[in-house]
Amino acid sequence: GFFFRPEVGDEVLLGFLDDDPRCPVVLGMLHSSALPPHLSPTSANPKKGYQSREGIQLLFDDEKKSVSLITPGGNSLVLSDDDQGITLKDQNGNKIVLGPDGIVIESSKALGLKSGTEGSLEGGTSLDMKAGTALTCEGSASTDIKSGGVIKVAGSAVQLG
Template sequence: MSRPGVFDGETTDGGMQGVVVGIVTDNEDPKDLGRVKLQFPWRDADDESYWARLAVPMAGDEYGTYFLPEVDDEVLVAFENGDIHKPYVVGALWNGTQRPPHTNGGQNQDREVRSRSGHRLAFDDSEEGTITIETSAGHEIHIDDSNDRIVVRDDSDKNAIRLDGSKDRISIEAANEIDLSAKTIRLDADKDVTVDAGTSVDVSSRNAIDLSATGQLDLGSNGVMRLNATGPLSIKGAIIRLN
């Protein structure tokens, strides 16, 4: 039997039948168990629930799916064995003031997870077939199946790493500098290696530099070429021609 002036699902002995809507009032769990407190619309505004656990897709010892509702979020609440003292949140609800982050235009091709500050993980299930991870500032990882491409770029779109499967090409672009640092760096190419600079190329070593070729080795300049050594300079060949 319900009491006059209260929710029909609340019985005289404090039991609850079915599921109800609640508004999150507190998500700072003193025991760090990922619980929230709720206010039920049929009760006084200052009447908070007991701490409510969250039903999530996966939960274990320091692993699982962690999406804690924000204060003022609307949620759907059930009760363990109908006990109003043991609520748990089974899901979240959009409403007239808290609207979805995306609309589908009747096609339902898009899936998205968006955080409060605007970070998002988006899936495009159309023929284009893309996955996008983007920060609120615009830094992005974009995986594009239709164009066989993966792009990592910053918010300016001037600095990027592009993996193009259709052309078997990887490109690294920077508006200013590209720095490579490692104990050993090795560049291997089955065909050609080209180094092209707008002004100058500087190659230096604290020990030695070895330039070798199994075939012909050409060193040329359209201007002045200088060979300088603080020690001995040796030139050796089967035939040496100086012109």
């Protein structure tokens, strides 16, 4: 089923039960020059959608084979077969992309990962960590650095112990 009540001021098409004007039934909502649709009509008609009174949008695009959920504040979730993935964006400039090349998480400010018990980072062939200014690895009880090959330590000054 599908149920959306018209908003006050919407233009609607009415029918009447048993042709009785005391029993109106809303058959549908209409668009006009005063209340234009939020999607521009085209002959191909690939886009379908719903927009709430406050501007929240649910859009279906048959050309891009995508579904989008968009808030007026700039948050969005897009599921796209054309892009082969899912994109989640927020109004603060943060973004998560799940695509054919993997998962990319972008933060406009800080990014934190926290686990209640254990955590791990593992790369199938390699794992790179890089910081623009400082990189700290700390274990409150112990820290192990192991390699099956050569360990290289380089810097303008190296301090051990």
